[in-house]
Amino acid sequence: MGIIDLWLPILVSAGACFVISALIWAALKYHDRDYKKTADEESVRAALRGNEPGYYLLPYCIDPAEQKKPETRQKYEDGPLAFITMLPNGMPAMGPKLVGMFVYFVVVGVLCAYFVSRTLSPEADYLAVFRVAGTVAFIANSFALVPESIWFGRPWGITVKNFIDALIYGLLTGGVFGWLV
Numbered sequence: 001m002g003i004i005d006l007w008l009p010i011l012v013s014a015g016a017c018f019v020i021s022a023l024i025w026a027a028l029k030y031h032d033r034d035y036k037k038t039a040d041e042e043s044v045r046a047a048l049r050g051n052e053p054g055y056y057l058l059p060y061c062i063d064p065a066e067q068k069k070p071e072t073r074q075k076y077e078d079g080p081l082a083f084i085t086m087l088p089n090g091m092p093a094m095g096p097k098l099v100g101m102f103v104y105f106v107v108v109g110v111l112c113a114y115f116v117s118r119t120l121s122p123e124a125d126y127l128a129v130f131r132v133a134g135t136v137a138f139i140a141n142s143f144a145l146v147p148e149s150i151w152f153g154r155p156w157g158i159t160v161k162n163f164i165d166a167l168i169y170g171l172l173t174g175g176v177f178g179w180l181v
Contacts, residue, residue, distance in 0.1 A: 001122045003113045006181065010109035013137070013176040017105045017169045018098075024165055034158045048086065056084040083152050105169075108140045112173055116181060126178040133181075134174020142166035 025031060038044045059075040066072050112133040120128055142163050148154040 001117050001120075001181075003110060003117055006113035006117060006177075009133075009177045009180040010106060010113050012180060013109045013112070013133075013173040014102060014105035016172050016176055017108070017137075018102050020168060020172060021101060021105075021165070024168070031158075031161060034155070034161065048084070051086050053086045053088050056082075056086060058082040058084060081153070108137055108169075109173065111140055112136045112177060116177060124181070129181045130174040130178035132174075133177035134170045137173035138166050138170030141169045 058080065059072065061067055061072050061075075067076075115136045116124075116129055116132050119132055145154075145159050145162050149156050149159045
């Protein structure tokens with residue numbers, strides 16, 4: 001059994017995770033509370049206007065020697081400390097984001113297929129396939145998010161919610177692979 005032989009569970013699991021992801025974000029909306037409004041949105045918008053899309057650090061200091069200077073240390077003490085992602089102006093184009101998310105789920109499915117095809121025999125039962133594919137899908141959808149909380153201040157509650165999402169995707173992927181392999 002090779003990865004190519006597992007094209008059906010790859011695509012079905014990607015489609016199922018894509019639909020569940022859409023329901024989580026559009027219907028359940030429990031991620032809506034992950035975002036906060038700034039104290040003075042219009043002033044913040046005015047201050048950020050003119051910056052090109054990119055990832056910004058505030059205060060900007062990437063040289064460890066610079067961090068030892070009193071004026072730099074004062075900036076950190078006075079705050080704010082922020083990691084800012086700037087996107088292009090205009091309404092976000094959902095099409096490319098949705099395609100990107102589906103492709104992401106396909107890549108996760110390919111990873112699952114790789115591990116299933118390399119660790120199990122073609123005669124493996126449902127539970128064995130479920131365990132391997134589900135575990136790989138859960139790990140692929142979750143653990144890379146932990147450094148965002150450790151290093152960049154993403155609230156741990158958001159990471160926990162993302163782990164819950166990853167568990168749902170893992171269970172779904174494991175179930176589809178177990179059913180179709």
